[in-house]
Structure formats: C-alpha cells, structure tokens
Amino acid sequence: MNAPHLHYLTTSALALLLAASGAALAQSEPTALVDQQHCMFCHTRDAPFLAPSFQQIADRYRDVPNASVMLEHKLRLGGKAHWGDMAMPLPADRGGPLTPEDAHTLVQWVLSQ
Template identity: 35%
Template structure:
C-alpha cells in the first residue's frame, strides 16, 4: 500500500514539475530573443507562436522537430526569411521552448 501511494505521489509531482517548468518558458523566450521576431498571436518577422503550434499540432514528434529548428535555424518553412539558429541554448532550454510553443493559443 505504501509503495502504491509513493508511486502515485511521484507521478503527480512529476506532472506538476513539468507544468511548473513551462511556467518560466515565456521569460526564457524573451531572454533568448524569440520575441524579437515572434509574438504569441500575430506574425512579426516570423510566424506567431500560435500559428507554429497549429502547424505542428498533428506531427508525432513535434517538440523534437521544433527544438531542432530552434537550435539549427530553418529556411523556407514560413516564407523567404530564414530563422537563425540558437546553437548556444542547452538541450533543456530547447525542450522547454519547443514544448511551450506547442501550447500557445491565439
């Protein structure tokens, strides 16, 4: 019984940690310069985060694919203006940003 409660508690706290981890994502996006070219609901230089979330909504490995685009940059996915890569971001930050972008609603 005790081990079952521990496992349930561990699963619940892991879910809360993941949610809390994304709470700082908008600040990470600002600090990383994402908001220089993107906004949540409207196109700036690059597409709105909500448009990105919509485009990737049905993709199986959307977060991993998006993290790769953030890290390496992309060209031609959203028009003629290329997105520069952010190679200095850690794998954790890339995962946080890509996961968060996929949650942005208009």
C-alpha cells in the same frame, strides 16, 4: 443534506476540477529563455510579425508526430524557413546556444499556445 444541494456541490466540485486541470495544461511562459533567445524580435503570441506567431506554429505542428524533435533541432541549430521568407537565425545571432532541455522547454511552451 438533500439531493439538490448534493447535486449542486458535486457539479461545482467537478467544474472546479476541470478548470484546474485546464489551467495546469496551459504552460506559463519561460520568460528568461524567451528573453535570452530574443524570440519576440521575430514572433508574437497571436499575430504574424517577421515570422509566424506562436499560435500559428502550435496550430501547424501541435498534432504532427515528431514535430517537437524537429522544432527543437531548428531552435538549437537555426534553419531554413518552413513558411514565408524568414529563416530561424543561428543561435549566435539570437543570444547563444541552447541546451536540449531549454530547447524542449521552449518548444513545449510554443506548442501549448
């Protein structure tokens, strides 16, 4: 195999690896949890509705130390509004309590937006 073909194959393989790793970083929506908790009643992925979009939440908290712990706590217990007028409803008003694991799953998904 000559050098140009080897370079092309190496570059192509590297591009595929980078694309695959980027896809692995993007988490798929935990649809059952999103539906159970009625997240889409107040949030959308990319535009404010009754509450901030998931992208806005991710932009605000993605790089904040311990933000995931705070967000998981807020998801599990409800809480006052951090911006705007809409507070996070109590779990009983959203579809029931969340386990710490389910809260973690939802928050990690939101922060991956």
